[in-house]
Amino acid sequence: MRRIDRYLAGEFLRGMLPVLLLLGGLLGFLALAEELEDVGKGQFTTVTAIRVMLLTLPRILIDILPIIALLAALIGLGRMANHREIVALRAAGLSSWRIAAPLLLIALALVVAVFAARTWVIPDWERSALQLRATVLAxxxxxxxxxxxxxxxxxxxxxxxxxxxxxxxxxxxxxxxxxxxxxxxxxxxxxxxxxxxxxxxxxxxxxxxxxxxxxxxxxxxxxxxxxxxxxxxxxxxxxPAESLAPRELIGYIASLEANGLNSHRYRFLLWQALSLPVALLAMTLLAVPFVLGSPRTVPVAQRVALGGGIGLLFYLLEQVIGHLAVLYRLDPLLLAMTPDATILLIALWAIGRRSR
The missing domain is CATH 2.20.110 (Histone H3 K4-specific methyltransferase SET7/9 N-terminal domain)
Structure with missing residues (x-):
């Protein structure tokens, strides 16, 4: 059984590698294009733009990690489904929940890694990028x-x-x-x-x-x-407030409120950051019923298109809810957690149906 768990986890991670390379390359190119607009100002050069992009790209990738996890699970499990390996596992008596368990463990490990990165690594890299820009601008x-x-x-x-x-x-x-x-x-x-x-x-x-x-x-x-x-x-x-560690956001919110200033946007950002683990688990589990529910061979491109569409809708929904929460000062905890909790409940319900 452990060998099966390792195999499922390995397929999930192998599916994540091309997604990271593709999205990392695309988002890195867009971030670099934005930085290149400052080339020629002071001592800002192309090399500086590349260094700033490399320092800020990890935070961008962490923000879309739930979408990366969804695509990785669809590609990894989809490859197994096309080779009839999922059918063999089901015939051997493994339930949908048992197949999803190794993916869930990898997602939990990613949650721990993301928390550590957002607390100790990402803020320092963002500050280094700011300092680098400051020292080369006129x-x-x-x-x-x-x-x-x-x-x-x-x-x-x-x-x-x-x-x-x-x-x-x-x-x-x-x-x-x-x-x-x-x-x-x-x-x-x-x-x-x-x-x-x-x-x-x-x-x-x-x-x-x-x-x-x-x-x-x-x-x-x-x-x-x-x-x-x-x-x-x-x-x-x-x-940028989005790059602050949760403890820094908490301190900043306390400072704003102590001085009678509006902290609503930053409280929403805090809860949005804390809801990332829920989103990561939800999007990982959401891939399982899509793969289990398709006995025929499905091209990888079709699965990627499906995952990309779901991920895009999820991202747009979060952005719209974020703007509405800040604009109308709606409850930040409720608004930040609602999309992620909804996706998680849908994923759990769908996996439960496939287990029958």
Whole structure:
């Protein structure tokens, strides 16, 4: 029986390899095309674009891992079905649940690997990609081995000591230059909340006008300020929320709520990340009834087209639900878990029917 389990698991993994190569190549090409648009800005080269793409591609692949698992199971089990091996297993007394068990174990192992990657690996790689972009773009630099970030946008020079949770700049200094290129004012703040692309909310602020004689610093507990960075430099400083580790998202949500800011989008992203294991298990199991229910030989391309269609619909459904949840501030837990739980229930019901 263990030999059968190993064989089923091996077919699942062998089916995953071409899917990873195909989708990884396609998504990597699209990500590289986007990065190549920045070639020529500062010291950003084609090699830099490739390095940034390689650092960000794993996070993209993890996001679509449930679809990869569905296609892998359809290809692996479909190959066995075409060789009448599934029929032989059923004739030997193996139920649908028993055939699905090795796939489920592989999916659980992938869940553990994904959790470890999203907690310890992916955030660091995303930060490395941001730092790489920041160091090669014009007028932006990282101070040696420190975390200090310097950039200039128009008449403002910004220094950021560090970025907490990947999205909260701390230990800020904003220098405003006058027409004569001398520093006209200095703003120092303990931290900043990036409200949106246009506004920052500074905390524990000290403002000093240097063009006034004996000007004393003006202090504010909070100060709303126009975003001192353009969209390009902001993107090189602030980490995408989708790439944050769950613990970083939790900390960021707590920080936003402590300061009375809207955290709904980030709570939805947190629950969406936590629902990925459910989606991975559901899509893996969903392939089993499709293979067991077809006694005739089915071309691999037809199975891939079926899996691709289901995966695309699933992805679009998640995207639509995500936008609706954020737009109308619907319950993030319910909306994030509903598509995955629905697919899981359908898969369990279908496998149960095939076992009769």
């Amino acid at each position: 007028e932006t630099r990282i101070e040696g081995e420190s975390t200090d970030y310097w950039t200039r946008s128009g008449e403002r020079i910004l220094r950021v000591g560090d970025v907490r949770y990947g999205r909260i700049p701390i230990d800020l200094e904003i220098y405003t230059l006058g027409p004569d290129r001398r520093v006209r004012s200095v703003i120092r703040a303990a931290r900043a909340d990036v409200i949106d692309d246009r506004r920052w909310l500074l905390h524990d602020v000290s403002l000093r006008e240097l063009d006034r004689v004996l000007s004393a610093p003006i202090r504010h507990d909070r100060l709303e300020l126009a975003n001192p960075l353009d969209s390009e430099r902001l993107a090189s400083l602030i980490q």
